[in-house]
Amino acid sequence: MAELVGNLLVAQSGGPTAAINASVAGVILEAGRHEFIEEIYGGLNGILGILNEELIDLNDEKAKTIEGLKYTPAAALGTCRYKIDFKKKPEQAARDMDRLFEVFQAHNIRYFFYAGGNDSQDTAHKIHLEAQKRGYEMRVIGIPKTIDNDLPHTDHCPGYGSVVKYNSATVAEIALDVSAMATDDGACCLVEVMGRAAGWIAAGTVLARRGPNDAPHIILVPEIPVNEEKFLAKVKETVDALKYCVVVVGEGVKNEKGEEIAADKSQLDAFGHAVLSGAADNLGKLITSKLGTKTRTVKLGYAQRAAGHYASATDIQESAACGAAGVRAAVDGQSGVMVKLVRSSSSPYRWNTDLQPLGDIANVEHLIPREWLSEDGFLPNEKFVEYARPLIEGEVKVPQEGGLPKYIVLDESPVEKKLAARS
């Protein structure tokens, strides 16, 4: 194995999570152990910042700041949704690639770590292929991260356990509230959670159930089209029996025509996906109009993926381990691979890390297996529970100041620019 001497660059991409900073901490701490990794740089706002040569020197950060990354949510380096798109914008993409490699060369970047979801792994893959094509020796490693849990080949994704832990606790608490208010009038609360194509996040809230009458009573996932009639019947049955009903709704749920119940086609994101909003509100209106039941909605939005105050210790530990494993793989000469989590046992929970070629990852969406959902499609079953249960174990100790979590902020000591500004 070649001892490649040079600098390391780590960057974050896509939606923030409670755990993505832990992966960066894992990268930094492991990289510090390898002599031939000289400087440890962070790229601000993913490849967008790297294109602008916005690098910071992570070795200048205090040791306790690096430790603090493990419990600080969001993305301390900043993130982006910028896409190098050879299909739709081939000229821009070619210019971007040239510029990226100018930056890599100017700063002697020989280790590149990109933490993100499907789109980000695709970007890492393109950079890996480009490095090979150019004969520029650089080890490119993808670090998995997405609350959506939709990356293939990994047992689950860093970030997922924390969102499920927070959302499950929240749904259990909402259920206590709604059931305390439940009188003969009946009431239904709809909780909208993230998840565009995959229902992993919504399904995860099944962990709030400790008994057969517990909430959530219905979980709608994008994998199963909503049959309006059966859905209303299930709500009615639940309200009749318990006087209340808690429904968890994945934002991307679809009707039987395959249309997103909440799609707002007037807004598209950088990847051309429709911005979603209002699935729970729309279903709430349906319930009120058809059943006369009073409804309330909760839309957790960004709160769910940023909830560092109630992150999963298991998730944080795994995220840090993925970062560290990525560095070890790169040092061992690997490139063009993503770190993945492999489970050897659910009870007791045992896992380790392994590697998967990036070419197997990009743009493949991993959905919930049909056999992990009940026959009527309204609840995940015991197979799903067995899978998800270990991922939310353990609480993270977050320092508090003035009654609020005290998260770290990077000093962001800039690395001197060596290139002219991006044209």
Add this chain to the structure above:
Amino acid sequence: MAELVGNLLVAQSGGPTAAINASVAGVILEAGRHEFIEEIYGGLNGILGILNEELIDLNDEKAKTIEGLKYTPAAALGTCRYKIDFKKKPEQAARDMDRLFEVFQAHNIRYFFYAGGNDSQDTAHKIHLEAQKRGYEMRVIGIPKTIDNDLPHTDHCPGYGSVVKYNSATVAEIALDVSAMATDDGACCLVEVMGRAAGWIAAGTVLARRGPNDAPHIILVPEIPVNEEKFLAKVKETVDALKYCVVVVGEGVKNEKGEEIAADKSQLDAFGHAVLSGAADNLGKLITSKLGTKTRTVKLGYAQRAAGHYASATDIQESAACGAAGVRAAVDGQSGVMVKLVRSSSSPYRWNTDLQPLGDIANVEHLIPREWLSEDGFLPNEKFVEYARPLIEGEVKVPQEGGLPKYIVLDESPVEKKLAARS
């Protein structure tokens, strides 16, 4: 002072909170110290359950269950929004009052504690007056509870500190997320919180700010009508400077015509108030259409008042103290009073309990003083911060099981009914 021998009845009313069960624990634990308080009963679902003679024996609960009430959110006895309305429904109200006193007499209730907000204190007041009129010796004490913090005469309300703590942490976390994603496009996140007439909850999130550029950048409270033009200018100024903007919106915010921005007049609650929804969504649409800035909304809804996993230890301690103080007041011969919190110092924070006649409380809404808000009305100022800061101090240790909070559930051992069913 007369040593009144008899049974105690405690009940909860109105919207649940993270702290209302702590008040019940305070009542039970203090009542246990007084010999001439014989049985300790709980009324299920407030006066609605009492009308149906649905009482449970709280002395049958395990000691650790009573302790667990301190950290369990919602309302363990159940709650209601039932109103004894002599103005609108005089005959029903008279029948209800007769029935209530039948129940009180049948079970020798001599101590009655009602925990709730404005409407509930009004109910307690009516019961107190009725007891006097009927010459039925019973001590009636109101225990303050409302996340809205709009009860007069008390420095603040049990339940308020916890919702502010959770909401402030959530807003700080959302801000980390949004700022991590902030690139030149700009982005605005609107977080809708509870608060129909009073903006205390929205204003409380100012505690998330540790520096002048920190979120929330704008807080809209129902007390200050929203001037569309000035609001948009402030959003633009913030996004131009920081690339992102976090706006906290009290659900009851109004426009300059005095209309609720989110009123849905098709739904009315039991008190005839319009059900509100969508203030943040409506303002988000305004921002996107006028400024072209991408917006996202978060609607915390019930999650904010049920968030026992991140309750304020100060709030829980005060709530329990209010329950205990109520029992001591009743034992001392008081009736027709509400326990209130009195602050003697903000720094260091010092407080104690006192009593206020219920006649001073009912249906008076305490709003944020204008001089506690900035001149432009977009942020609470240092006077507000000095007031609110101590209320969120301290974290509550909640037992965990399987990665989730383990809250208690009452056994609800029923008290044998002595009356015919309510007609």
